Amino acid sequence: MRAIARTALATLAAALSCSKPSGTTPTSSSPAAPALADPLHGAPCGALDCRRYPSPVEAFLDAVGPDPLVVAVGESHAPKGAAVSSSARRFAEDILPALAGRASDLLVELMMPPAGCLGAAAQVRQQQAVVTSRESEHNQDDYVAMGEKARRLGVVPDMLRPSCADMDGVRDAGDTSIAASLELIARLTRAQAERLVDRDARSDADRGKMVLVYGGMLHNDLAPAPAEAAWSYAPAVDAHVHGRFVSIDLVVPEFIGDDDTWRSLAWWPHYDRAKMGGAVTLFRTGERSFVLVFAAS
Numbered sequence: 001m002r003a004i005a006r007t008a009l010a011t012l013a014a015a016l017s018c019s020k021p022s023g024t025t026p027t028s029s030s031p032a033a034p035a036l037a038d039p040l041h042g043a044p045c046g047a048l049d050c051r052r053y054p055s056p057v058e059a060f061l062d063a064v065g066p067d068p069l070v071v072a073v074g075e076s077h078a079p080k081g082a083a084v085s086s087s088a089r090r091f092a093e094d095i096l097p098a099l100a101g102r103a104s105d106l107l108v109e110l111m112m113p114p115a116g117c118l119g120a121a122a123q124v125r126q127q128q129a130v131v132t133s134r135e136s137e138h139n140q141d142d143y144v145a146m147g148e149k150a151r152r153l154g155v156v157p158d159m160l161r162p163s164c165a166d167m168d169g170v171r172d173a174g175d176t177s178i179a180a181s182l183e184l185i186a187r188l189t190r191a192q193a194e195r196l197v198d199r200d201a202r203s204d205a206d207r208g209k210m211v212l213v214y215g216g217m218l219h220n221d222l223a224p225a226p227a228e229a230a231w232s233y234a235p236a237v238d239a240h241v242h243g244r245f246v247s248i249d250l251v252v253p254e255f256i257g258d259d260d261t262w263r264s265l266a267w268w269p270h271y272d273r274a275k276m277g278g279a280v281t282l283f284r285t286g287e288r289s290f291v292l293v294f295a296a297s
Contacts, residue, residue, distance in 0.1 A: 042282060047270045049284040056090065056294055057098045059282040060248065063290040064210075069197055069244040070237055071103075071210050074217030076255055077139050084297045087250035088142040091214065092149045100153040104206040105196045108143050109185060109215025110159040117164035123171045124181065146214065155212070160188040182231040186219055190233035194240050217249040222289050238288075248290040253277055254297060267291045 041062050042051025053059040064071055078086035085093075096106075113121045147157030166184055173180035193213055200206040213220065213233075222245070224232040238245040253273050262268050267283040277296030285291055 045276065045281065048267055050270060051282045052276070052279040053282065054279065056094050056250075056280050056292060059280045059292050060095050061098060063248050063282060063284075063292065064246050067208075067244060068210050068246045069200075069208075069241040070193060070246075071212050072220035072234055072237070072245065072247045073212065073214045074220040074247065074249040075215075076217060076249075076251060078142075078252070079255060080137070082138075082252075082255065084252060084254050086139065086142050087252055087294070088139070088146055088214070090252070090294060091250060092142070092146040096146070096149055096155070097153060099210070099212065100155065102210055103155045103212050104200050104203075104209040106147065106150040106155050106157045106212045106214060107189065107192055107196065108147055108157060108159055109189070109219070110140065110143050111162055112159040113162050113167050114164055117167045120164065120167040120171045124167060124177070143214075150212075158192070160185065160192065162188060179231075182218065185215070186231050186233045189213060189215070189219060190236050193233065193237050197237075197241055220247045220249070222247050223286055243288070246288050246290070248292055251291060251293045253293055253295075256293075265291075267293075 042053045042059060044050065045052045051059070051062070053062070073091065075087035075091075078088075111121070147159075150157045162184060166188075170177055170180045170184055193211055196211045200209055200211065218228065219232055220234050221228070221232045222234045222238060224235070229235070234245070234247055253271075256262060256268075256271070256273070266285050270283065271281060271293055273296060276293075280295050281293040283291045283293075
């Protein structure tokens with residue numbers, strides 16, 4: 001996977017968001033959603049059903065519950081010059097091993113365009129530089145390392161696989177190329193995740209296992225703002241699996257900012273690093289939607 005990633009597109013967006021509505025008509029024959037476990041095992045710490053845990057694994061498993069078919073993990077990508085481990089590296093090292101045997105696949109938000117359109121992919125990378133230049137140069141390597149760790153654990157990793165026409169569409173979008181790339185990520189993720197879920201349903205070995213999806217927290221929002229609805233795969237995939245879907249964002253406290261984007265997040269005013277940074281903190285931000293803030297380094 002590392003060799004493949006050398007020619008892959010870097011992650012195309014590093015956005016944050018929150019807000020509300022919609023879903024689509026279910027297309028899967030999965031049974032009705034069971035009740036997912038509430039995060040009751042941590043120590044209460046305030047609003048949004050805040051709970052504190054001694055480890056990220058305990059918090060993550062509490063949020064995920066016993067029986068999801070898709071767990072959509074989002075992150076705020078590590079910024080340029082980050083001096084502490086990224087969410088991706090912490091997920092791979094601390095959380096992923098606890099999901100071995102429960103997860104069939106890990107779909108990561110890296111693009112792998114066909115070899116025949118690497119020219120268009122290079123132009124898209126240049127267009128996205130306004131975003132990616134603000135990110136850590138290690139982000140892509142962290143995603144690749146996550147895929148390698150998953151494979152060693154028996155979880156099959158994969159990347160998003162756009163067509164040449166997809167890449168041409170983003171390249172030709174001009175001033176709206178960022179929005180076009182966000183829509184492409186959501187569309188490809190939805191299609192690949194639903195295929196994996198349907199394949200698992202036909203497999204004696206993988207029936208009932210979860211599909212893990214890992215990428216930017218903009219794309220896994222179960223209740224996106226209307227203007228951002230096209231950027232989230234979550235409502236459609238949630239409908240496909242009849243509610244057996246959990247969205248959980250991972251946040252490194254050292255990366256939390258104080259600007260309009262961060263302040264718009266429902267949990268932001270309730271997290272006090274000085275008081276809460278010594279433990280892992282879990283917030284419930286909506287139905288089957290959580291934010292896990294790691295302990296401060």
